Amino acid sequence: MLEWVKRCDIRDEYGQPVHLTAHQWRHTLGTRLINRDVPQEVVRRILDHDSHEMTVRYAQLSDTTIRRHWEAARKVDINGEAVTLDPDGPLAEAAWAKQRVGRATQALPTATAASP
Numbered sequence: 001m002l003e004w005v006k007r008c009d010i011r012d013e014y015g016q017p018v019h020l021t022a023h024q025w026r027h028t029l030g031t032r033l034i035n036r037d038v039p040q041e042v043v044r045r046i047l048d049h050d051s052h053e054m055t056v057r058y059a060q061l062s063d064t065t066i067r068r069h070w071e072a073a074r075k076v077d078i079n080g081e082a083v084t085l086d087p088d089g090p091l092a093e094a095a096w097a098k099q100r101v102g103r104a105t106q107a108l109p110t111a112t113a114a115s116p
Helices: 002-008 022-035 040-046 052-058 063-072 090-105
Strands: none
Touching: 022 040, 022 052, 022 063, 040 052
């Protein structure tokens, strides 16, 4: 692998030779498949992982993928009425920003036994 990278003279954005491993190609493949909506079970089998936990480590969702799915999800107002947002409009951009901030700052409680 290293000889191939040297022969191809692959460089980063600063002109420095890159260090690539076969393992990095697997990570890239897993991530790209997940972000193209390939089901995790299919990605797990392609990568020949024994567990879903291993596949999750390889395949990270991009922010673009998360937003695409969020925009496709049904949204409702306080009365339970369906709300439609123009994905290119300012309200959709504001709603997405609010959703992202909420995800980044909101800690979910851990599962514990219910207290009396």
